[in-house]
Amino acid sequence: MELLTILILSILVNNFVLYYFLGICPFLGVSKKLDSAVSMGLAVTFVMTITAVVSWLINHLILIPNDLSYLQIVSFILVIASLVQLVEMFIRKISPPLYQALGIYLPLITTNCAIMGLALLAALKNYNFITTVVFGFGSGIGFTLAIVLMAGIREQLELADVPEPLKGAGIALIVAGIMALAFTGFSGMIQ
Amino acid sequence: MNLYTRMIVVLTVVGLISGGCLSVVGLLTRERIELNRQKEIEEAIGKVVPGTKSYSAAVEEKDLTVYKAKGEQDNLIGYAIYARGTGFQDVITLMFGTDPNLDKINSLTILEQKETPGLGAKITDGQAFLQFWENREINQGLTLRKPAVDTKEELAPSEVNTITGATISSQKVLDIINLSLEQVRSLKNRGKLEGEE
Amino acid sequence: MPAKSIGQEYMKGLWAENPVFRQLLGMCPTLAVTNAVINGIAMGLATSFVLILSSLVVASIKKLIPNQVRIASYIVIIATFVTIADRFMAAFFPPISKALGPYVPLIVVNCIILGRQEAFASKNSVGRSLVDAMGMSTGFILALLLLSSIRELLGAGTFLGYQVLGEWFKPWIIMILPAGAFITLGILLGLALLIEMKTQMRRA
Numbered sequence: 001m002e003l004l005t006i007l008i009l010s011i012l013v014n015n016f017v018l019y020y021f022l023g024i025c026p027f028l029g030v031s032k033k034l035d036s037a038v039s040m041g042l043a044v045t046f047v048m049t050i051t052a053v054v055s056w057l058i059n060h061l062i063l064i065p066n067d068l069s070y071l072q073i074v075s076f077i078l079v080i081a082s083l084v085q086l087v088e089m090f091i092r093k094i095s096p097p098l099y100q101a102l103g104i105y106l107p108l109i110t111t112n113c114a115i116m117g118l119a120l121l122a123a124l125k126n127y128n129f130i131t132t133v134v135f136g137f138g139s140g141i142g143f144t145l146a147i148v149l150m151a152g153i154r155e156q157l158e159l160a161d162v163p164e165p166l167k168g169a170g171i172a173l174i175v176a177g178i179m180a181l182a183f184t185g186f187s188g189m190i191q
Numbered sequence: 192m193n194l195y196t197r198m199i200v201v202l203t204v205v206g207l208i209s210g211g212c213l214s215v216v217g218l219l220t221r222e223r224i225e226l227n228r229q230k231e232i233e234e235a236i237g238k239v240v241p242g243t244k245s246y247s248a249a250v251e252e253k254d255l256t257v258y259k260a261k262g263e264q265d266n267l268i269g270y271a272i273y274a275r276g277t278g279f280q281d282v283i284t285l286m287f288g289t290d291p292n293l294d295k296i297n298s299l300t301i302l303e304q305k306e307t308p309g310l311g312a313k314i315t316d317g318q319a320f321l322q323f324w325e326n327r328e329i330n331q332g333l334t335l336r337k338p339a340v341d342t343k344e345e346l347a348p349s350e351v352n353t354i355t356g357a358t359i360s361s362q363k364v365l366d367i368i369n370l371s372l373e374q375v376r377s378l379k380n381r382g383k384l385e386g387e388e
Numbered sequence: 389m390p391a392k393s394i395g396q397e398y399m400k401g402l403w404a405e406n407p408v409f410r411q412l413l414g415m416c417p418t419l420a421v422t423n424a425v426i427n428g429i430a431m432g433l434a435t436s437f438v439l440i441l442s443s444l445v446v447a448s449i450k451k452l453i454p455n456q457v458r459i460a461s462y463i464v465i466i467a468t469f470v471t472i473a474d475r476f477m478a479a480f481f482p483p484i485s486k487a488l489g490p491y492v493p494l495i496v497v498n499c500i501i502l503g504r505q506e507a508f509a510s511k512n513s514v515g516r517s518l519v520d521a522m523g524m525s526t527g528f529i530l531a532l533l534l535l536s537s538i539r540e541l542l543g544a545g546t547f548l549g550y551q552v553l554g555e556w557f558k559p560w561i562i563m564i565l566p567a568g569a570f571i572t573l574g575i576l577l578g579l580a581l582l583i584e585m586k587t588q589m590r591r592a
Contacts, residue, residue, distance in 0.1 A: 113498075
């Protein structure tokens with residue numbers, strides 16, 4: 001089943017953070033506490049899935065038929081920025097408790113390479129509509145997985161004796177490296 | 192001019208100037224980019240079907256393109272098959288050349304890969320991998336020889352050598368080629384390869 | 389705050405306010421394209437192109453842009469230059485363009501660029517903004533150069549494609565893999581902080 005393959009590929013084998021290096025800023029910035037990591041992950045997954053849909057539509061309904069591929073970057077980033085703004089307003093109105101949980105992370109997502117990266121990668125891979133949506137969703141889940149794992153580890157790290165210069169970003173990156181190494185083990189899963 | 196109007200005007204002007212610059216740049220570079228792509232395909236075809244004087248695309252599908260390679264007298268001297276598939280880490284894109292009857296594979300060249308450097312990435316290496324793909328018989332499909340042997344002579348005519356430590360990448364390349372061969376044969380039997388002359 | 393001299397304005401980008409090592413910005417490309425020195429340099433140059441030109445434009449027209457639409461305008465300006473850089477590379481340097489892949493378009497979300505527009509170019513003269521952009525660019529290129537040199541040398545024994553370390557050296561493949569990128573950057577960040585801490589202590 002091709003869709004299941006894409007799902008596994010995007011969550012594990014080609015993990016957004018640990019393979020494509022996308023979304024490092026939130027990955028390092030929001031992974032100190034487990035619950036904020038979960039919230040960020042869900043927010044990102046939500047935005048990524050919508051972005052997958054919208055970017056596919058823009059690419060295939062407007063840009064490609066009119067030979068305007070060079071407008072990809074500009075159109076994508078503008079759409080993403082507006083999308084995030086809209087999503088934030090929408091959530092605020094519809095569900096204040098949800099906004100409490102996710103809302104503050106949304107503006108952080110705009111210049112997050114993860115979302116733009118998703119739009120660009122999806123365009124590059126040239127999947128059909130359904131596959132693109134699955135790819136977006138899977139990538140979001142992969143991001144969430146990475147950030148939640150990282151938060152779990154970092155909460156423990158707080159209690160460990162980390163050398164002064166490495167505290168914060170330094171040790172986080174080293175941990176990420178070890179995680180990336182572990183995830184490399186997922187390669188070759190797809191037959 | 193009140194604030195709202197000003198906002199809209201500024202955004203529109205910025206947008207127009209940006210669009211204008213991009214259109215210019217887009218048009219200027221479009222040809223060159225297309226040319227680069229053509230050159231890459233041409234070079235690959237020349238490599239896998241030696242003696243090609245011209246070529247045309249007979250079938251163009253998402254992960255498979257079949258090029259008819261023609262010689263001096265515009266006769267068909269072989270097929271250059273461009274195929275894409277999943278490798279160990281990411282997508283592998285390759286081109287291989289066959290004779291007009293799809294009996295033998297001339298050679299293989301890897302166009303794009305993101306396999307493990309030093310291991311799977313050896314699939315682009317002539318010495319370590321590609322040389323074992325030259326002049327193989329493909330009537331019954333190709334098989335992978337494991338464990339790897341040292342010289343070509345030790346391989347059966349329809350066998351290809353694996354890379355020690357990178358059996359999965361080697362297998363993936365094999366799978367892509369066997370799959371494309373199946374598809375190409377089916378297309379040929381249905382007369383689809385006579386598409387362009 | 390006392391005005392910095394032009395020299396200081398430039399130099400701060402190299403160390404004190406180095407975008408990668410001190411400000412922790414622009415890490416996505418730093419990790420992604422530093423598997424070979426040539427890739428690091430190409431990315432550094434492309435980013436510099438976008439940063440310098442964007443800063444010039446933003447600093448020139450900052451008075452004309454209403455506050456509410458400034459982020460949107462900056463984004464369009466940046467995206468335009470990124471597209472130009474991306475197309476130019478695809479047309480004239482196809483192998484590098486392929487190696488860098490989607491990371492050139494991703495310059496548009498490189499926090500360094502938008503960050504500089506917000507923090508500096510929108511508030512300073514064209515001249516100063518130019519110098520600031522050049523300093524930040526140099527700092528960024530240096531960071532990329534450092535990381536990619538380490539990764540290519542240890543991961544493949546080569547530098548810019550030329551074999552530097554002899555046959556005796558068995559490459560540390562991990563350096564080319566994502567894991568190596570993370571770990572190396574982590575250690576470099578630690579080193580940068582260590583040097584900074586020691587300098588502070590000496591000053592005290």
